[in-house]
Amino acid sequence: MRDDGPVLIAGAGPVGLFCALLLGRCGLRVRVFETWASPQEDPRAATTHPATLELLADAGLVEDVTRVGLVAPTFQFWDRPTGTLVAEFDHAVLKDDTRYPFVVQCEQFKTATLILQRLRNLPNVEIFFEHEVVDVSQTDRSVSVRVRSPAGLATHDGLYVIGADGGRSTVRKRTGIAFDGFTWPERFIVLTTTYDFEAGRGYCPRSYLADPQEWCNCFKVSANGPPGLWRTVFPTSPDVADEELLSDEAVQARLQNFFPSSTPYEIVHRNLYVTHQRVASTFRRGRVLLAGDAAHVNNPIGGMGLNGGIQDAANLSEKLTAILLDGSSDRELDLYDRQRRTVALEFVQQQTIENKKRLEARDPETRAKNLGELRDIAADPARARQFLLRTSMITSQRRAAAIR
Numbered sequence: 001m002r003d004d005g006p007v008l009i010a011g012a013g014p015v016g017l018f019c020a021l022l023l024g025r026c027g028l029r030v031r032v033f034e035t036w037a038s039p040q041e042d043p044r045a046a047t048t049h050p051a052t053l054e055l056l057a058d059a060g061l062v063e064d065v066t067r068v069g070l071v072a073p074t075f076q077f078w079d080r081p082t083g084t085l086v087a088e089f090d091h092a093v094l095k096d097d098t099r100y101p102f103v104v105q106c107e108q109f110k111t112a113t114l115i116l117q118r119l120r121n122l123p124n125v126e127i128f129f130e131h132e133v134v135d136v137s138q139t140d141r142s143v144s145v146r147v148r149s150p151a152g153l154a155t156h157d158g159l160y161v162i163g164a165d166g167g168r169s170t171v172r173k174r175t176g177i178a179f180d181g182f183t184w185p186e187r188f189i190v191l192t193t194t195y196d197f198e199a200g201r202g203y204c205p206r207s208y209l210a211d212p213q214e215w216c217n218c219f220k221v222s223a224n225g226p227p228g229l230w231r232t233v234f235p236t237s238p239d240v241a242d243e244e245l246l247s248d249e250a251v252q253a254r255l256q257n258f259f260p261s262s263t264p265y266e267i268v269h270r271n272l273y274v275t276h277q278r279v280a281s282t283f284r285r286g287r288v289l290l291a292g293d294a295a296h297v298n299n300p301i302g303g304m305g306l307n308g309g310i311q312d313a314a315n316l317s318e319k320l321t322a323i324l325l326d327g328s329s330d331r332e333l334d335l336y337d338r339q340r341r342t343v344a345l346e347f348v349q350q351q352t353i354e355n356k357k358r359l360e361a362r363d364p365e366t367r368a369k370n371l372g373e374l375r376d377i378a379a380d381p382a383r384a385r386q387f388l389l390r391t392s393m394i395t396s397q398r399r400a401a402a403i404r
């Protein structure tokens with residue numbers, strides 16, 4: 001075992017923390033640097049797919065994630081203009097494919113907090129909040145990060161660095177790794193409300209609404225316990241300023257237009273997100289590794305970004321552990337790049353773009369074809385199983401494992 005330095009991790013988001021847990025519990029020394037003073041609580045990922053639940057189970061997290069989240073066995077597609085339920089899919093058809101034939105809606109800051117609690121019991125893992133990584137360099141034998149904290153600038157040396165520092169990754173930029181792809185012109189607005197769309201409208205906790213004018217995703221999260229909250233996600237016009245989109249008047253009008261209510265909506269959060277489809281040109285350069293949003297970003301329809309990041313973390317940590325503890329060749333890290341980058345490109349990018357196109361299609365014939373196809377798949381158990389294997393990311397995990 002090489003014990004001449006820690007593995008350095010930039011970013012204490014869920015992906016960086018999950019890497020720290022998987023490496024730390026094997027006894028490896030780990031040092032995590034995070035810009036902010038604590039995990040970020042903005043309303044981003046919640047949907048945790050079966051393939052990811054398998055990995056969380058292996059790390060002893062699945063019971064807690066399920067306890068603080070909400071089990072969602074089904075998801076629905078609706079035709080918004082006519083208010084018709086087009087198709088409902090039940091993960092029960094995956095009962096022979098996974099121990100977890102359901103999704104858990106668990107807000108990402110809760111997952112991050114559960115991991116942090118476990119890390120506090122590992123003396124070999126150090127977490128430095130309010131420490132921003134500002135530069136990275138490497139030699140054949142080691143890597144260094146330059147870190148800015150309230151105490152000033154300092155350099156930390158290690159064996160490898162994992163850039164888990166999100167879509168704007170400093171590690172990726174300072175290593176000169178391109179982030180190819182594109183940015184959608186429209187931003188997505190997330191409006192979280194106490195209104196119960198299940199009681200009021202019959203939506204299940206994961207409901208996708210196709211609409212040529214304004215598609216919508218409507219999700220339930222458990223928040224601080226029953227009755228939970230509902231998050232609605234809509235596209236916004238690129239021509240309208242942030243203040244206008246986020247004003248009380250505009251968010252009420254948007255929700256009233258979505259579902260008229262005799263009383264104003266109680267809005268708990270309102271957030272705007274720029275959305276990209278991008279994949280790093282490599283997930284490995286020497287001793288620098290990328291994982292999670294630092295390596296790939298996509299639109300959130302289908303809930304695949306963080307799931308893919310957790311899957312990166314599990315794949316990468318297994319390989320780093322084999323290298324550092326069992327003397328495996330560091331060519332394993334090239335395999336990490338091949339496996340995870342291939343599925344990011346072939347699967348997550350393709351699937352999330354397709355998901356968005358399906359919801360926003362304008363041409364009546366294309367819409368009828370898309371919705372008819374969903375109806376046919378839902379009505380055929382064999383096709384429904386194949387569809388759910390993809391949406392729950394089991395197909396992509398199998399594809400990655402088959403790459404050598």
Ligand SMILES: Cc1cc2nc3c(=O)[nH]c(=O)nc-3n(C[C@H](O)[C@H](O)[C@H](O)COP(=O)(O)OP(=O)(O)OC[C@H]3O[C@@H](n4cnc5c(N)ncnc54)[C@H](O)[C@@H]3O)c2cc1C
Nearest residue numbers: 011013015035044045046047133166292293303305306307
């Ligand atoms: C509206 C919305 C809904 C979503 N829903 C889902 C969903 O349901 N399911 C799903 O799988 N995905 C979803 N996603 C995507 C998901 O939120 C991201 O994929 C996820 O946050 C990626 O985790 P991460 O740890 O890689 O990055 P982040 O969560 O971005 O964490 C990166 C961390 O690094 C820190 N950091 C950044 N730069 C530095 C630096 N230089 N030094 C030190 N620290 C640094 C940041 O402060 C942050 O804490 C959604 C996204 C959005 C916008």
